Amino acid sequence: MAESINPLLTDKLCEGIVTCYLIDFGDKFEMISNSHLERIGLTKLEVREVAFRNLRKKVQVNYTIGVIDYSRQNPNLKPFNKIDMDEEFNPSLLCLYSPWEQIEINLKSNSIAVSTPAKIFMLLTDMRNLESLISIRAIANKMCERALTDGTSITPETFIRKDGKWILFLDTDDHLNELLQ
Numbered sequence: 347m348a349e350s351i352n353p354l355l356t357d358k359l360c361e362g363i364v365t366c367y368l369i370d371f372g373d374k375f376e377m378i379s380n381s382h383l384e385r386i387g388l389t390k391l392e393v394r395e396v397a398f399r400n401l402r403k404k405v406q407v408n409y410t411i412g413v414i415d416y417s418r419q420n421p422n423l424k425p426f427n428k429i430d431m432d433e434e435f436n437p438s439l440l441c442l443y444s445p446w447e448q449i450e451i452n453l454k455s456n457s458i459a460v461s462t463p464a465k466i467f468m469l470l471t472d473m474r475n476l477e478s479l480i481s482i483r484a485i486a487n488k489m490c491e492r493a494l495t496d497g498t499s500i501t502p503e504t505f506i507r508k509d510g511k512w513i514l515f516l517d518t519d520d521h522l523n524e525l526l527q
Contacts, residue, residue, distance in 0.1 A: 352379045355390055360512035362503050365441050367397050401438055405431065405445055411452055414469065416485065423484065424477040427453065429468040437462045437500055446507055457525065458507045459515065461486035462500045464493035473506055473525060483517070 355378045357365040368375040369382070376382075378393060409431040416423040429436060429449075439445055440462065450456050455472035459479050462468050463486040471478035486502050493499035504515040506525055515521065 352381050354379050355383070355393060357394070359440060360505065361514040362501065363440060363505065363512060363514075367393055398441070401435070402442060402444070404435055405439060405442060409439065409445065411449065411470075414485075416481070423481040424475070426469055426471040426475075426478040426482050426485075429470065431468075436466060436468045439468065440505070440512065443510065446510075450507075456508065459504050460507060461502070461504045463487070463489035463502055464500055465498035473508075479504070 355367045359365050367378040369378060383390065383393065409429055412428050412430055413425055414428050415425040417425065429439060431439060440460070446458070449470070450458060453470070453472050455474065457473040458470055459473040459482060460468065460470045461482050467486075467489055469482045469486060471482055473479060483502075483504055486504065490499050490502040504517075506513045506515050508525060513525065515525070
């Protein structure tokens with residue numbers, strides 16, 4: 347009912363991912379709705395431009411790619427990568443284009459599998475590295491479940507960045523074969 351009365355400002359990034367716009371009050375965030383636009387006298391386009399400009403500035407100086415290796419705890423798990431950034435903004439990196447061009451160069455891949463199981467975690471690997479892809483999916487499921495208790499859970503789903511677009515990974519042989527082509 348609230349959605350029809352005062353809809354939030356959102357954009358669909360791909361199946362399973364919606365971009366939301368927030369106001370940062372320092373100690374809390376508030377999602378931007380149509381009533382905010384009316385009160386502050388901005389258009390949706392103006393809010394989007396400011397939001398992406400601010401996010402690009404933050405990302406330029408604040409993210410690194412590291413490695414996660416749980417193989418000592420479980421030999422079936424293979425190493426994969428993680429992105430470290432400001433804890434409030436890790437999932438927001440999905441909305442930008444330019445960092446992913448550099449990440450593709452770093453991972454030597456144009457098909458990157460990514461999971462954002464919780465607000466502070468972004469896991470990734472070359473999608474063609476099937477053992478690491480399986481490991482990411484297993485770890486993302488556990489992280490997402492654990493994050494439910496503190497309200498930071500996002501999604502256990504995996505998304506594939508291919509040819510500059512995000513695609514929800516359906517975890518079927520047919521979809522995997524299609525994505526690997």
